[in-house]
Amino acid sequence: xxxxxxxxxxxxxxxxxxxxxxxxxxxxxxxxxxxxxxxxxxxxxxxxxxxxxxxxxxxxxxxxxxxxxxxxxxxxxxxxxxxxxxxxxxxxxxxxxxxxxxxxxxxxxxxxxxx
Amino acid sequence: xxxxxxxxxxxxxxxxxxxxxxxxxxxxxxxxxxxxxxxxxxxxxxxxxxxxxxxxxxxxxxxxxxxxxxxxxxxxxxxxxxxxxxxxxxxxxxxxxxxxxxxxxxxxxxxx
Numbered sequence: 001x002x003x004x005x006x007x008x009x010x011x012x013x014x015x016x017x018x019x020x021x022x023x024x025x026x027x028x029x030x031x032x033x034x035x036x037x038x039x040x041x042x043x044x045x046x047x048x049x050x051x052x053x054x055x056x057x058x059x060x061x062x063x064x065x066x067x068x069x070x071x072x073x074x075x076x077x078x079x080x081x082x083x084x085x086x087x088x089x090x091x092x093x094x095x096x097x098x099x100x101x102x103x104x105x106x107x108x109x110x111x112x113x114x115x
Numbered sequence: 116x117x118x119x120x121x122x123x124x125x126x127x128x129x130x131x132x133x134x135x136x137x138x139x140x141x142x143x144x145x146x147x148x149x150x151x152x153x154x155x156x157x158x159x160x161x162x163x164x165x166x167x168x169x170x171x172x173x174x175x176x177x178x179x180x181x182x183x184x185x186x187x188x189x190x191x192x193x194x195x196x197x198x199x200x201x202x203x204x205x206x207x208x209x210x211x212x213x214x215x216x217x218x219x220x221x222x223x224x225x226x227x
Contacts, residue, residue, distance in 0.1 A: 006157075009155070035215075035216075043203070043220065043221050044218070044220065045205065045207070045216075045218035047215045047216075050215070091157060091158065093216075095211075101146050101165065101209070101211035102160065102163060102171070102173070103146075103148055103160070103163070103207070103209070103216055104160060104174075105150070105157050105158040105159075105160075106157055107155065107156055107157035108157045108158075
């Protein structure tokens with residue numbers, strides 16, 4: 001069974017600084033997909049960034065980027081120039097590939113941006 | 116375009132009562148999921164469906180049943196509610212693969 005581990009329950013950084021959230025996963029599959037979702041206090045789940053396992057290039061979305069290390073089964077999220085609106089729970093998620101797309105989440109990291 | 120809609124948004128049940136949570140999506144998605152969210156435990160998958168008429172167990176299926184009779188609807192049933200089922204429940208849908216999963220607004224369920 002796939003597992004997703006987020007070892008940092010809480011983090012806080014000063015506004016405008018860079019922060020990295022960690023995520024590791026365990027799978028025996030070669031084809032899969034990884035995601036970071038953000039959950040602000042409104043409780044709405046928002047996709048931040050996604051990565052296909054077969055792509056070696058790390059995904060980027062504006063201030064958000066990932067460091068995908070397939071051999072180490074690591075998928076960290078870097079937030080640059082952090083903003084107050086980045087305050088939220090962040091969840092790492094794993095999806096199987098091809099025909100059985102079970103979507104599994106980690107336990108989350110509560111990120112607080114300090115003014 | 117409503118996206119994913121969960122009904123109801125809030126509910127209080129007494130121990131032993133039953134209820135059904137409805138998830139409806141209007142995006143023609145094949146995949147639908149039910150999660151529960153508890154403090155410190157993230158989102159845990161209860162059941163999921165890879166298409167109309169199919170269901171599969173997730174990490175924490177005990178005490179829950181599901182049905183996907185129509186592609187757009189995914190129902191989560193609690194047969195005999197227990198206080199341990201007090202949680203926030205989320206439904207999600209997607210087309211699978213690397214695409215984004217869309218989430219409902221959540222249902223806060225309290226079992227007393």
